Amino acid sequence: MDVASKIVLPLLQLIVIVGLAPLVKGFINKIEARFQNRRGPSIFQPYYNLIKLLRKDAVVSETASWIFRATPYVTFISILIIALLVPVLSSTVPANFTGDVILIIYLFALGRFFLALSSLDTGSAFGGMGGMREMMVSTMAEPALMLSVFTVSLATGSTNLGNITSTMVDQSTILLNPSLFLAFAALAIVIIAEAGRIPVDNPFTHLELTMIHEGMILEFSGRYLALIEWASSMKLLLLLTILVNTFLPWGIASDMTFPAMLISFALYVVKIGFFAFLIVILEMSFAKLRIFRVPNLLGTALVLSILAIISLYVVG
């Protein structure tokens, strides 16, 4: 791979992730509205919201400190770095050497750390409640996440997402391994929880009794809110990308030719659209769980991922 593609490809990844993330959110909202017999906002509504917010000044709580003002940047940047490390259009990831999936998991933790801190920073009880719940859900999700990642890593011999994807493409029989099905199921549950979708969290509500993620970001406004909203939609897209390009990598470009990239992009959009549609179906058919039922759901994911590992070792 020449130097040009080393620079072009990361930029392309960034543009796709940053550019498409609000669209995924708009798509989910639109379809969901259709299912509820509403016309719903335009599919591009999240972009309008972001542009509006970016043009505004911000109101900041008097109680808040510099942590509150740094949080949006930290969250946004940590997600952008992840966007460099995840294979999006091509199985070769130029920034591969920077880190692997464990770094990605802990970069998500970095953003979450600051968000939870700033939820306490304003001194309102709602924020703290949201931060506490977010930490609870993500903590309980962590072991299942790590184990399902380990299963994939052990099956492919790498913890590097780019390498995982290319191994999956090269040796497509790996995908028939039953342990990967279990890992997929576990990862899917974890992604629902991490992205804050129903049945774990309801992204549409601002009712203090039910909210998790929205509770944390209640006090942000203007540019700060835009950065956080954008980061959270990118987080959803990135989690879906990891799922898609790890378990269903068919059609992903392995060289840097234009047609290959184009096909890869088209397939990527279709795959992401499919999973977004699945999320809609899921959100339509379930009610939000009681907060103390969530650990049970994540416990299920943990059991699935432990079974995945055991079957990998025992069945081989």
Add this chain to the structure above:
Amino acid sequence: MAEHLFIISIILFAAGSLFALCFYGWQRVGNYISLIFAAIASCFGIATAVVVLSGGSPVHIDFHLLLPIIKYNFLLDPLSAYFILTISVISFVACIYSLGYINLYVGKRDIRFLGFIYNLFLLSMLLVVSANNAFVFMIVWELMTFLSYFLVIFEHENPANRKAGLMYIIMAHIGSGLLAIAFFIMFTYAGSFSFDDFRQVASQIPAVYKNIIFFLVLVGFGIKAGIFPLHLWLPMAHPAAPSNVSMIMSGVMIKTAIYGFIRFYFEFVTPCPPWWGVIILIFGAASALLGILYALQERDIKTMLAYSSVENIGIILIGIGLSMIFRSYNLMALSSLAMIAGLYHLINHAVFKCLLFGCAGNIYYSTHTKNIEELGGLIKRLQVTAPLFLVGALAISAIPPLNGFMSEWLIFQSLLNGFNIPSVLIKIETIICGAVVALTGALVATCFIRAFGISFLALPRTEHAKHAKEVPVIMYVSMGLLAGLCVFMGIFPARIMMTVNHVSSHLVGINIIKSITAYDWMQTKIVQTNFTGISPKSAAVFGLMLLAITFGVLTAIRPRFARRFYETWTCGISPEPRLEFTGAAFSRPFAVIFKGILRPTLDVAKVYSVPNFFVKSMTYVGGVTSIFESYLYTPVSNFVLKASDRVRWIHTGNIHVYLAYIFVTLIILIMFFR
């Protein structure tokens, strides 16, 4: 070279301790002089370690002092040098920190004693990790225990501190007793107390005795390390000591036990069967998880930090245990990797735990409370301490690009490599350990978000917190050094791993540094394993670049971005500290989720102004039960008390009866050992 530096360091520590005693009238001056001596001595300690680690061969030092029969043997090999390095770095910073912290006691109590003991305590730790003779080791080990005991009960007018000290000294001596037995078993085979002979006799010891030694050492050093369920003294004693002492105790003293583990299991009783490593792994995982669960429920910031030390010891032990397992299956390269992971985490933990204890000390210095529920809003009052505490919190939560992340990453990589182990059961266990480490990592983050968020953010909850002032410069400058180290050790891991590699290659006998570090396209070192490579430095550089771009774009969109400040919306009333989220509420869900272990208690008492209708006041008392204390320790101590009650009748108080006892004992002994 190394031996001279080491001896100079010893002499400086000893001289420093005497200076503290000399100045009765000017105690502050005496303490300053002794602390500065200790700081210089620590520099010599660092120099010693650097000389040995930079390729010098192991150095023997022998003294013939006091009694000509006992030889005082010391050995500076890479393992000792690595621990000397850790101890010296931390003690250097701690001494500088103490220059400010002792203001808390000047004029209130006699601090000559503090400086005296403090210096000797630091010295005793250096001697523990360099002793090359079981006899000398036991002497300095006991010295370390006693000196730290005196430091724990420094504020002895508080009964809780005296109880903590008592607990500590009893448990530490049970541990010392077991170690003495282990050393005697070794002695019967080696024929001398010298560690050099201990290293040679491993093949002659029958397996049964090896296993006995394994358990004796596990419990003996385990008590000092504070592994579950032997941790009970640790969360009592560490908070009781002054902060400049707790940072030493938590940062480095408990690590001397890890040193003991490595000495025994990698040098004295080799080769070890796989199940030894498995047991260490299980204890490590249990300590990690349970330690952080209790830390999360704690509202005393220093007790919380002490529990978190239990957790980190657990993670270090996971590395060591894994290294033992790999070694017993003859997977030497992996054994070395796991050892590097464990030792890397060891020095990391020393650095950030010392930093966090220092910041907790700063909080106590300026607010006179350690209860996080009484704090709040300190970020606007302790403007330098707050970011320092944040760095420590991020580092301990393994957030990239700080040092905690790198060592946890290495631990994960070693655990993943468990697939090379032939036994399926152990393979699965390493993976379960991975899940435990992941869960622990997330819980640590929660715990430190809570600690930082409740004590530093929002509005001050009490008058103490409201009137807090920043501490003397020297106290935060010294902590700043450690915060810098946290960043440095996280961004340049290859540098640290090259140092640690000297130790692991000395112990395991294989040098893997070539295969775990490589040059990236920027021609700087990255870390790699058979699974992947990582370069936190590049991640940090990318992050800064992206930040610059983001900021540029945002400014282009809205050039005159302004912030308006207004009070937080609290449903129509003015924000008050009473409305803030509390630490107890933040950790409550975890008490509910893990109720099988934590056994949360809840006591709500209501006072009615009109019976059953109008509540006048409510008292809410929540907490967790320590199951080890109630189900393990209390029955044992009750049994001991009862048993001693039973045999009490032999103590008549009559001296003739006692003489008769001695006589009878003598006759029995003569009968048996003619």
